[in-house]
Amino acid sequence: MADAQYILPNDIGVSSLDCREAFRLLSPTERLYAHHLSRAAWYGGLAVLLQTSPEAPYIYALLSRLFRAQDPDQLRQHALAEGLTEEEYQAFLVYAAGIYSNMGNYKSFGDTKFVPNLPKEKLERVILGSKAAQQNPAEVRSLWQTCGELMFSLEPRLRHLGLGKEGITTYFSGNCTMEDAKLAQDFLDSQNLSAYNTRLFKDVDQDGKPRYEVRLASVLGTESALHSEMTSRLKSYEFRGNHFQVTRGDYAPILQKVVEHLERAKAYAANSRQEQMLAQYIESFTQGSIEAHKRGSRFWIQDKGPIVESYIGFIESYRDPFGSRGEFEGFVAMVNKAMSAKFECLVASAEQLLKELPWPPAFEKDKFLSPDFTSLDVLTFSGSGIPAGINIPNYDDLRQTEGFKNVSLGNVLAVAYATQREKLTFLEEDDKDLYIRWKGPSFDVQVGLHELLGHGSGKLFVQDEKGAFNFDQETVINPETGEQIQSWYRSGETWDSKFSTIASSYEECRAESVGLYLCLNPQVLEIFGFEGADAEDVIYVNWLNMVRAGLLALEFYTPEVSSWRQAHMQARFVILRVLLEAGEGLVTVTPTTGTDGRPDARVRLDRNKIRSVGKPALERFLRRLQVLKSTGDVAGGRALYEGYAAVTDAPPECFLTLRDTVLLRKESRKLIVQPNTRLEGSEVQLLEYEASAAGLIQSFSERFPEDGPELEEILTQLATADARFWKCPSEAPSGQA
Numbered sequence: 183m184a185d186a187q188y189i190l191p192n193d194i195g196v197s198s199l200d201c202r203e204a205f206r207l208l209s210p211t212e213r214l215y216a217h218h219l220s221r222a223a224w225y226g227g228l229a230v231l232l233q234t235s236p237e238a239p240y241i242y243a244l245l246s247r248l249f250r251a252q253d254p255d256q257l258r259q260h261a262l263a264e265g266l267t268e269e270e271y272q273a274f275l276v277y278a279a280g281i282y283s284n285m286g287n288y289k290s291f292g293d294t295k296f297v298p299n300l301p302k303e304k305l306e307r308v309i310l311g312s313k314a315a316q317q318n319p320a321e322v323r324s325l326w327q328t329c330g331e332l333m334f335s336l337e338p339r340l341r342h343l344g345l346g347k348e349g350i351t352t353y354f355s356g357n358c359t360m361e362d363a364k365l366a367q368d369f370l371d372s373q374n375l376s377a378y379n380t381r382l383f384k385d386v387d388q389d390g391k392p393r394y395e396v397r398l399a400s401v402l403g404t405e406s407a408l409h410s411e412m413t414s415r416l417k418s419y420e421f422r423g424n425h426f427q428v429t430r431g432d433y434a435p436i437l438q439k440v441v442e443h444l445e446r447a448k449a450y451a452a453n454s455r456q457e458q459m460l461a462q463y464i465e466s467f468t469q470g471s472i473e474a475h476k477r478g479s480r481f482w483i484q485d486k487g488p489i490v491e492s493y494i495g496f497i498e499s500y501r502d503p504f505g506s507r508g509e510f511e512g513f514v515a516m517v518n519k520a521m522s523a524k525f526e527c528l529v530a531s532a533e534q535l536l537k538e539l540p541w542p543p544a545f546e547k548d549k550f551l552s553p554d555f556t557s558l559d560v561l562t563f564s565g566s567g568i569p570a571g572i573n574i575p576n577y578d579d580l581r582q583t584e585g586f587k588n589v590s591l592g593n594v595l596a597v598a599y600a601t602q603r604e605k606l607t608f609l610e611e612d613d614k615d616l617y618i619r620w621k622g623p624s625f626d627v628q629v630g631l632h633e634l635l636g637h638g639s640g641k642l643f644v645q646d647e648k649g650a651f652n653f654d655q656e657t658v659i660n661p662e663t664g665e666q667i668q669s670w671y672r673s674g675e676t677w678d679s680k681f682s683t684i685a686s687s688y689e690e691c692r693a694e695s696v697g698l699y700l701c702l703n704p705q706v707l708e709i710f711g712f713e714g715a716d717a718e719d720v721i722y723v724n725w726l727n728m729v730r731a732g733l734l735a736l737e738f739y740t741p742e743v744s745s746w747r748q749a750h751m752q753a754r755f756v757i758l759r760v761l762l763e764a765g766e767g768l769v770t771v772t773p774t775t776g777t778d779g780r781p782d783a784r785v786r787l788d789r790n791k792i793r794s795v796g797k798p799a800l801e802r803f804l805r806r807l808q809v810l811k812s813t814g815d816v817a818g819g820r821a822l823y824e825g826y827a828a829v830t831d832a833p834p835e836c837f838l839t840l841r842d843t844v845l846l847r848k849e850s851r852k853l854i855v856q857p858n859t860r861l862e863g864s865e866v867q868l869l870e871y872e873a874s875a876a877g878l879i880q881s882f883s884e885r886f887p888e889d890g891p892e893l894e895e896i897l898t899q900l901a902t903a904d905a906r907f908w909k910c911p912s913e914a915p916s917g918q919a
Contacts, residue, residue: 187737187845188336189299190280192272195852197597198873204516204559204593205868211450212490213866216514217859218447219492220562223512224885225439226494227285227564228893229399230510232433232900233381233501234286234343234566235295235350236908239901240329241287243894244309245278247322249883250890251314254876264307266300272875273299274308279875282882283567283853287333290567291851292738293343293501293747295336302334325898338742345503348743353507355383355907360683363504366394367682369421370506371674373428376472377506378576379496381432383907393425399496399510400470401438403431410469430470433510435896437467439889440494455485463494479575483585486554491515491589493574498686500749501566505682508576511565518592521557521626525590527709528630529555535700536639540801541808544658547641551585555634559593561857568594568854571629573637573693578676582642582652588633590626598852599625607847608733608785613726620723627710628697628724635700636693640808647673662809671814680814687746688823691753692807698728698757699800702793722789725796729769729785732758736841737848739829746827756826757800762835764799766791771835773843781843855881 208216231238248257254275261271277298284290287297298305306326309315315322332340342349346359354363366382379399384392404416412430419426444460444467451457462478465471475495482493492515496508533550537543560568571590575581601621606614643653651670658667671680678685700706701724707717735751735758746752761769768791776782788795810819831838855878858869869884871877886893 184297184299184336187848188295188297188341189273190276190296191850192269192276192299194276194850194875196279196855196873196875196878197600197852198855198871198877199560199593199597199857201516201559201561201593201857202868202870204518205561208489208516210865212452213859214861214864215447215450215452216490216492216516216561217861217866218443218450219490219494219512219514220859222440222443222447223492223494223514223562223564225436225443225893226510226512228897229433229436230285230564230566231897233352233507233509234288235332235352236901236905237329237332238281238286238288239897240325241281241333242285243898244322244325244329245281245879246882246890246894247314247318247325248309248312249278249879251317252312253883254879257308257312260312261308264304264311266304266308270300270304274305275875275879279853279878282878285564285566288343289851290501290565291748292751293349294738295341297334297336302330306330342740342747343501343503344743344745348745349503350908351501351503352904352908353381353502353504355904356909357386357907358382358384360504362392362394363506364682365422365424366396366426367504367506367679369394369419369424369426370396371679372421373415373419374674375415375428377502377679378472378499378508379432379466379470379475380507383904391425393427396426396428397432398428398430398470399432399437399467400430401434401441401468402470403434404429410465410471411473412469412471433900435900436893441467444494452488452490453485455481456488459485466495476575476577476580479577479580480584483553483575483580483587487517487556489517491517491556491558493572497574497576499576499678500686503683505685506678509565512562513560513564513572514562515558515560515589515591518557518559521590521592522555524710525555525557525588525630525634528634528706529553531705531709532634532638535635535703535706538700538703539635539639539696539808540699540805541640541812542659542661544653545641545808545812546639547582548652550638551583553586553588553634553638555588555590555630557590557592560591561859563591563594563856568598570595570599570625571633573633576678578642578678581638582644586638588630588638590629590633594854595622595625595629598854605849607849608730608783609726610784610786616719617723617726620719621727623710623712624701624720624724624727627701627706627712627720628694628727630710631697631700631706632693636696637689639696640692641812642677643667643670643812643814645670645672660809660813662806667813669813669815675814677811680816681811681819684820684823687749687752687756687827688807688811688819690750691756691823692804692811694728694750694753694757695760695800695804695807698725699797699804701725702797718789721792722787725789725792726785726787728754728757729761729787732756732761733771733783733785733840734844734848736829736837736844739841741829741838741841744829752827755829756823759826760799760803761796764795766795768792768795768799771840773836773840776847780846782847783840783843853878857881858885860887 459481466474494512735755
C-alpha cells in the first residue's frame with residue numbers, strides 16, 4: 183500500500199453544507215438567478231481538471247461513467263463479488279469522492295497526489311466488469327488504459343504539483359522550467375497582458391529554438407472574425423530573441439456552457455449592476471479578455487448587499503507553481519444577516535483600526551474604500567476546494583482605486599473547521615477544552631480581520647505609463663532604512679508578477695499577522711460580542727490556533743526539494759518562527775512521547791506574554807512585510823520571507839524531525855458535500871445529500887443530468903489534444919476523440 187500521505191483514509195471526515203433555510207428565504211426570481219449562476223459555476227469548475235494533471239480529465243470521465251451506470255450501493259455488490267473487501271471498496275469510494283471534491287487527483291490543500299488505497303489489479307477487475315464497461319466496453323477499457331497507470335503512480339516527480347523536475351502541472355507544458363515561466367511573465371508584462379486566464383506551452387523547432395504559445399481561455403478561437411479588444415493581441419511576437427504566439431480558445435466548449443447560463447441568469451438579475459456585471463463576464467469568457475473581467479468586477483464591487491452573492495472566473499493563483507495563473511472557481515451564496523451585521527460594524531470601524539497598523543500613513547491607501555463585508559451561506563462553490571473567507575477581486579489596480587469585497591463563508595466555517603477532542607493533536611490537555619470552546623468564535627474574528635484589514639490594507643507604490651507616481655518621492659521615507667523610496671512598481675507590473683512564487687504565501691502571512699495583531703484591540707472584540715474574560719480567551723485561542731497551525735504546516739513542506747506546497751500553511755509556519763524568535767518563553771515546541779508510545783509534540787503559548795512579547799515581535803515583522811511589499815523590493819522580500827520559511831533540523835525545535843511526527847499524527851482535511859439545484863418547470867428545487875463519500879459521489883452523478891456523457895467526451899477530447907505536451911497519456915482513447 184502507498185505511504186499514508188498519498189492516500190485518503192477510509193475514516194476521512196465528510197460534512198454536508200447546510201443552506202436550506204437561507205435558500206428557503208429566497209424569492210422565486212432569486213432562486214432562478216442562483217440556479218443559473220450555480221450551473222455556470224459547476225460547468226466552469228470542470229476546467230480545473232485540465233488545470234491540474236494530464237490524467238485528471240480521464241479519471242473524472244471514468245468515474246462518472248461508472249457511477250452513472252451503477253450507484254455506489256449497486257457497484258458495491260459487484261465489487262464484493264469481484265473479491266474486494268468492504269474496506270477496499272470503501273477506499274475506492276473515498277478516492278472517487280476525493281477526485282470530485284478536489285477536481286482532480288491532487289489535494290487542493292497541499293498539492294499532494296493521492297492514489298487509491300487498494301490493489302490496482304482489484305480496481306481494474308471492478309472497472310472492467312462494471313455495468314458501464316458492459317454498456318461501452320471499448321470506451322471504458324480505453325479510459326482505464328489511458329489513466330490507470332498514472333492513477334497509481336508515485337514516481338517522485340508525480341507526487342506533487344510543481345514545475346520542471348519539481349512536480350507536475352498543466353498550467354505549463356511538461357518541458358517548461360522556472361526560467362521559461364519567468365521569461366513568459368516578462369513577455370506578458372511587456373504587452374500588458376494578464377497571466378490569470380492563460381497557460382504556457384513550449385515547442386522546440388527544427389533548429390532547437392523554443393517557440394512559446396500563450397493560450398488564453400475563451401469560447402472563441404484565434405481565427406474568429408468577430409473583432410474585439412483581444413483580436414489585435416492574437417499574433418506572433420519576438421521577445422528577447424524568442425518567439426511567442428498568443429492564441430485563445432482554451433477550455434472553449436466548457437466556457438460556452440458557462441456563458442449560456444450567465445446569459446440566462448441575466449434575466450433574473452436584481453438590478454442593472456448585476457446585468458452589466460454578467461454582460462462583462464460573458465464578454466471576458468467569450469473573448470478571453472481579463473480587462474472585461476475587471477470591468478465586470480467593478481460592477482460587482484458596486485453591487486452592495488445583494489441577497490444572492492456570487493463571483494466567477496480565473497481567480498486564485500495558489501496552484502500555479504509560478505504564482506500568476508488563476509484557477510477557475512465560481513461561488514453562489516446567500517447572506518447570513520446576523521453575522522453580517524457584526525462585519526458591517528467592523529467595516530464602520532475600519533478606518534480607525536487601519537491607523538493602529540504598524541506602518542507610516544504614507545504606506546496605507548490614500549482613501550479606504552469601504553467594502554461590502556458579509557457572512558454568506560454557500561449554495562455552490564466550484565473549483566478545487568472551499569475557503570473559509572475571501573477578499574476579492576485580486577486585481578491590484580482595482581483594489582487600490584475601486585475597492586473590494588469581503589465574504590466570510592459561515593456554513594463552511596460551521597462544518598469544515600469543527601474539531602473533535604480525541605482528534606486534537608499537539609496541545610496540552612489543559613488547553614483542549616478551552617480550544618474547542620473558543621476556536622469557532624476566535625476564527626470568526628480572525629477571518630474578519632484577515633480579509634477586511636489584512637488583505638484590505640496597504641498601498642503599492644506605482645509609477646504609471648506616463649511616468650507619474652502615486653506617492654511623493656521627496657517626502658516619503660522608508661522606515662526601515664531612513665532613506666527615500668528606492669524601488670516601486672512600474673506600469674504593467676503587479677504584486678503577483680513581481681513576487682511570483684512567494685506572492686500568495688507572503689500576502690497570506692501579512693493578512694494572518696494583521697488578524698493576530700488587531701485581535702488584541704478591545705474595540706474589535708466588542709464588535710463580535712466579547713468582553714472581559716471571554717475576550718481574553720478569544721485572544722489566547724486565536725494565537726494558540728496560529729501557533730498550532732504553524733506546527734501542522736510541516737505536513738506541506740517537501741524536504742527533498744526544500745519547497746512548500748501550500749501558501750496558507752507556509753504563512754502560518756513563518757508566523758510560528760517569528761513568535762519563537764521573540765523568545766522569553768512566549769512559545770515553545772517540545773517533542774514528547776504519546777500514550778501510544780509513538781513520537782508526539784506539544785506546543786505551548788504563555789498567555790501572559792502575548793501583549794508584552796508577542797505584540798512587539800509581530801509589530802516589527804508586519805512593518806517589514808508591508809514596507810517591502812509597498813516598495814516592490816523583491817530581493818528584500820524574498821530574503822526576509824524565505825529566511826523565516828526555511829525548515830531545518832537546527833535545535834532547539836528540530837523542525838525536520840518534528841515533520842515526521844506531524845505526518846505520523848496528521849488528520850486529513852474534510853470532504854464537503856454540496857447540494858444541487860434543479861429546475862422543475864418554473865420552480866427551482868434544492869437537492870441535498872448525505873454526509874458520506876457515497877453522498878458526495880451521488881451529488882456529482884446528479885450534477886449534470888442533461889449532458890454528463892457530452893461533458894466527459896469534451897474533457898477527454900481537450901486533454902487528448904494537448905497530451906503530447908506531457909508525453910503521456912499519448913493517445914486518444916478509442917471513441918473519445
